[in-house]
Amino acid sequence: MVFVAVLRRTAGGCGLKVPRRTSADLFMRDAHLKCVSTYLKPFPPHLTQFICFGSSSLVQRRRLSALPAAAAGAAPAVDAWAERAAARDLSAAELQVQLDLQAQQQSEEEGKAAAATTAVEEEEVPLYGGGAAPHVAPAAPPPAKKVGLHALRRMYESGEPLSVLTAYDYPSARLADGAGADVLLVGDSLGMVVLGQDDTTEVTVSQMVHHCQAAARGTRRALLVADLPFGAYLTPQAAASNGVRLVKEGRADAVKLEGGVRAAEQVRAMVDAGLAVMGHVGFTPQSVAQLGGYRVQGRSAAEARSLLEDAEALQEAGCFAVVLEMVPAPVAALITSKLRVPTIGIGAGGGTSGQVQVFHDVLGLYDKLSPRFSHQFARLEGPMRAALGRYCAAVKRRSFPARRHSFGMSDAETRLLEAEFGPPPPPPAPPARASRARAPNGHASPAPLARPHEPQRGGLRLVRSIDEWRQLQRSGELAAARVGLVPTMGALHAGHLRLVEMAREASDVVVASVFVNPKQFNKADDLARYPRTLEEDAAKLAAAGVDLLFAPSAGEMYPEEEGSPQPFVDVSGFDLLPEARHRPGHFRGVATVVTKLLNILQPSTVYFGQKDGLQCVLARRLVAGLNFDTEVVVGDTVREPDGLAMSSRNVHLSQEEREAAPLVYTALLKLTEAHKAGERSPAALRACAAAVIASEPRMALEYVSLAAADDGRELEKLGGAGAVMASIAVQLGETRLIDNVLLP
Template identity: 50%
Template structure:
């Protein structure tokens, strides 16, 4: 064969025989495939020589076939040709550190686009003994995320049948399904080498393998294919390689044939089994595989096989001695609900956060908190009137002057929803919805959306529950605890001041989803009202509140003490009057505008938590600073209670639900959405890069100033971390106190009613 050349072959043919046909005739594969099959061997001579010594083959003749192939086209040795085609790996030295891995920050200058990780890059990385990373991907999102994270190779595995399609094993996956998922993953891949699995039954013969492998590359846009098996699939591998398809092998546990292997068990635990694995690896390497997956093989065996091969090994459950590692995307992120294999490390557990986010969405939709006005597309009043006339509907009412609404709000209720004076729309960033926590809020907002309010207050609970048990004294509550009727440490607790609306009820529903027993307190706390505020006329609708809770369902207990029960007087009228102090709370910012309020809230919440002993307390984000204060209270005073903050429930026009909304006249109610519009303007400016506290406050003042019925009390910009007021440039030289986000809280006087609201800027 070493004397054969294209001209010799051409003597048997009337016209000149093409060179690639000559190579196929002489060596069973094309010149390009011959070079690819031998390049790794020639690039890593120490591994090749150790392999040959193990097999008893003289190293001199090891590359004879490759040498002959390359001599056929112009002379020179295989090593000379390969080294001329690609630069040799540059050795690393202590003085010259290795190149930074993909994704590492650049020292200076713009970061160059990451090059495509191809077989050439794979061989170079293997020659440098750098670990190779591989992750499964089954669709556009998973491929895009993994590719962006810097993964070297993506595998569209037939494990899609189990982790995505929910089947019991991989044997049901079809070729059509693999093509579909490969093409989806290819759309999200720009850098990584994309490998597609040939599913069970798709490569029974060499012809089947070539046809389906080409289809996976052509239709599925894969860069390479993988198939399972050792020596028995060598003809299939050769057929694929000759068809121009790059092939990755897979030995050890082969999931497609797990039944024939006796189940999902470790392979290669005996000397004979380990030797067979090595022979299979050698056969796949000789057939032209560019890499081999070793699954569920003892680490010592996998390490030794790797050291004897000239091509990379990718381990899964095979220890750290392989050339690289592959893991399933859903296993790494904690998204698979079945048994997690021993060899898997869950780097995160994302199922519960994803479930929580979706629950927030459901909750926001249920409370009519989503979509909000900024998520909709407007129509002019004239065109709406024209539409109504054309379809026979009554003409629309003349709208009030439209307040400015931002198009791009980063810090809406979806991030922080605490606002005072809104109707059923929920800011869906937090986990629960209670627009009333302990702050005086409004029931009238429910009236602004009668359809929704009627459903919320008149519907029968899905669990068939009737009126909750009312407890009015601490002694009675503790007696129920002693008998086990009220569970200790397992209760979901919703503190309110009554005058319940949809915000409270949506919060009750959320607590019901997470707890077997739910309690609601109804207590108008006198300690959080200043002398000039409306304690005497604050809405007290206890019977209506009980009816609403009964019809909504899900509430087991209502704790409704009198003021004398919560703050008892001592003998002869003397009392010590203990309270929970908050250092610096009333000095600047929102606290200075609400003197004594947060101390009163902290005191009553401390008492309520000590009495009810819940597992979790559900607060509404409508009063954002109150939420910050109570979270700090629970943390610093070591209460064993989870604080769950829910989004603000809003009316379709953006007004936050509040018990005080009942005070608004029709004219005032029409102007009230400007409160949220002012916050939206602040959030929009912040999202566009404005960081001056003074200019952000001016944005809100301009919106409120345009409403003749309104007067701005304050716009507070405070750290979400500790509630401290921020001045100057946000995110500038403030020491990072706004790193957790900025609470933009507003208070507005509208007639005789004071409305509060907030958004989080982040």
């Protein structure tokens, strides 16, 4: 008994499955109901085309683009084309032209139909707080076309770079998938960026399954790849078993493991089990202890050859892609050219088939290790912290929840309730402005600052004169408040805003000063070149939650009268330091302006950044020596992703100079490594850092300093109880760069 079915294309491009009887009844008596149902519904055009001709509309259009333009003329009726095709009287070129014309016509008709049926509906919808608002019914988004291995292969073969992001839960997967990432990696880096662990080795398979399940719920388009954690693939059998679990329970599309030649057997076992596998060579985080720390792999020709062998072994074992991490760019480009599968780089330059970055690094949400190869495309921690702070403050002052956030009862039910229990208690009153809560530091925490009547730039008030500030003090608006001061010279960057965050967390009122102090510049052209961006600075400070901006003029701060003696503040011994020898009069100018600011503004706490280490030492000496009732707090240096300390002067660097500038921090790290290894000779440590600077001909080294962190004195020997501040100053083109680190 023989039964044959055929698929026939209709004029609209859809396909209908029809039986063609040979030696049996119309339907075989034991045919399953599901099989019979396939005769009752049309096949969509793209599937019909694929079944009939073995390729999609996209492939046909690509082929058609290579045909002569004359071939795309008017086509005969569909039936005539079908008859010619059935009789094998239709050339391949003619068939491609007709298929493309039909696909284009159908696409245009579908677009017109969608435009005609799409409408915006408005209706009155009651809000929680009463009233009504127009409601717009959004059109449902079209279903996302899932990225599979074939799609990745097409991107790779066409030269389209592959974008890969990590994701660890529903929100991060939803955002990354919606942004257009081709691949989402549920990496075992979740141990560090999500669970707060020191490395990735503590992550378990069960944790990976848990996070994969959450990420899978937020993924519509991207290929979802899951890391096999440390210890989960010691044997081929274990690799296959745990890999299947990540796919079966975690709902991942593919799995990834680290290792080259040594992991090839595990890869083969997983591929034999039906898994799609991604490899990972170069720096492998799970083997950080074995590799001797976070170090670039493949710097020598021998190591590069070994990495290539590892990558080729993974390819031959069946990996569909290979991650290259912390590999020199030329080596990564070489490996990419030798493989037949895509490479995904992270810290491997731009010559790979694609790039992967950690979700939290891209958004600036991780507070610990910031690898050189990562880039913060946004810094969202500040806005998120500010929003959460506003929520906490709103709860404290009982402004949240408001009526619109609450649910009510009908009047009838309210009367019944009151008849039984009496009228409801009145809502609690907001806390009185004069009330004081006891803060953890023992100081009385007053109510927030009463804002002036006409605040400028949102909640920020701009104060331009000393008299205006003192009137503010006499008005009582700052009475008993803990005032935090962030002194700056403007041209603000993330380092300044981090100090503002610190002040916001510990103060009732945050004050920032913007004043380009002429007394600390020993060169007139340097003073003239210093960037002045008060409007932009005020906007940044307002967004960061600063209450008051003190921005006096030079004449306001230094009301000099011609011929009269001028007072200044000096700190004994600072003129002997290496920095002072290169900047005569600098520290006297800094000491004078800091003393003036502390005297005028009278803050409870003043915040400085460690980047200007000697200024921090100077501020402590001034506060202690002149008996200011102010605490000095020093924040860590904030750096660019490549390690360069953030500075307002960095804007003067050319592109080539900017690329060379991180070498200053590299030299400090080299000095730190030598110190950790036991080197205690100041001369040897200075020579270690100087050798790094000497490798860049555009840099002129001014000094390498090893000074006591408490008083700035240069040290002739190390080994005491106090911390040591290692500092470097260089001249790079027209810009002077300084940086420092603290040695334990």
